[in-house]
Amino acid sequence: MTRAQDLFPTRLERKLGMFERLDPVVHTPEEQRSEGPLSAEKLKEFEDKGFLSFESFFTKEEMEKFIQELRDYEYDEDLKLSEGTILEPGKEEIRSIFGIHEISERFDRLTRDPRLVEMVQQILGSEAYIHQSRINYKPGFKGKGFDWHSDFETWHSEDGMPRMRSVSCSIVMTDNNEFNGPLMLIPGSQNYFVPCTGRTPTDNYKESLKSQTVGVPDAGSLRALMDENGIEAPKGPAGSLIMFECNTLHGSNINMSCWPRSNLFFVYNSVHNTLEEPYCGNKPRPEFLANRKNWDPLKPL
Template sequence: MRHDDYVTRTRVERERHIRCDPVVHMPTTQRWDGPLGEVALSDFERDGFLSFEGFFSEERMAPFFDELDEMGRDEDLLRQDGVIRDPKSGAIRSVFDMHRISQRFDELTRDPRILGMVRQLLGGDVYIHQSRINDKYGFQGAGFDWHSDFETWHAEDGMPRMRAVSASIMLTDNNEFNGPLMLIPGSHHHFVPCQGTTPDDNWKSSLKAQEAGVPSQSNLQALVNRGGIVAPKGRAGSLLLFECNTLHASNSNMSPWPRSNLFFVYNSVDNALEQPFAAETPRPSFLANRDHPEPLEMQDPLGMPFRRSA
């Protein structure tokens, strides 16, 4: 029986505990071998995220939003399992496997500025564990309950260690009214086990409304009392990097303005998926890449690959 530092999805409630993995994985002697300075690295270690207002220009983002609009009219695509509809309106909630669907999105995952930061944080080569668009139409986009991505990926996908980072790029303006992502600073330092076993094929319902893998209110209250809640906002093109164990959520969109964000999940090549730790069967590949692909190579904005030095 394999050892598990992050036991979760149990019948009885378990206490939260300090994580067993570092937050920044680059060895100390190579800590500054990347675009992030000591202040940014320290902020990421302390808070579990970094926010960059206007990282890309709004003009750079416009074609991606147009592509999302085209997807909404593609009947064949809409019938695929990787397209999740809003439980109330039926509008697109999420489209998964974006880096395989769209060459434009695939190239964006290899942007040297993002990839450089991610490699620095994760201590080496990475691949795409998951990619998706989360979309909230005006007046109708449903929210996402509080959760740790790692808890789900560990329980249902078999991700062994906390060695992954999500990059969220705002395709539309994110403001206080249209359901921005909310995070609990410092929550990534604790692993919060969740009570209740994983239902069979849980992903079919959890992507619309999550129930399994939601922390208890007492744990959420304690962590919010310590770290508060922040909601990084910004115009289209802003970037948010957040650690895989940082607790986050979002409210429904009560405004007339859409909120569309693109997510790439980078996982270390040394953190390949195993069998799920708290589910009978792994989730589909569009949710959890099990192909063990080659490490991502950097690509400049013109689509030309960067060559690594020997």
């Protein structure tokens, strides 16, 4: 497996300033953008903000079996011992379950739902495959936060994703409100790549998935982007959907409420953007974090 020229240098000892992205946000050519479920207005919103939110995208009835399956996982002791299951630091509560579409046939079918796949294809301008899937849990009173970060910065550095041509679909599994640590995003941040400082330790994922310290943007860059466009935290009942561009800066607070918060994430990557050698120089991360074995395009069910 080869590694192309690094167009997005990061994880260096010296600090580099942020710079404008090199890739389009919406990859479908202008003359073909009407060929999909997203309106011209929605595509422009995604282009400007780096994300879209849809309240109650899936019905409550559609979500019931998924939610019950998630509850069952919380008490599955064998699953807690899996390498793809990340526990909260120093606790037994689940923080994340990776590779959820490979664990569950029901979630695998959901990755192929035409309502998702057709929007993804319209944004990426190509067919796509699943780069990563996961469930993020935040139990009431105990759920920790996720530091500000760009997914692309990590996927580029640690997984070898060459360009910004992937999108995440976050499906709300339990009601997200202002008190239980909803996903927060910085509108417009997708337009700038923010290099991070510090070399990537070997097997960095073992610590970063619990508490990220490497690959976190500097405060000055974050302040500049927040001052320009603020912060948004889309909220909604189970079944709501947030789609965000791979370079959009996002994070979330701890859950100080009694209400748990669980979100499902499917990461769709263009079939023209498959992984190369990690740009940080380390060995590739495990398969549950970065799919290297099956880049066949998803076919909507």
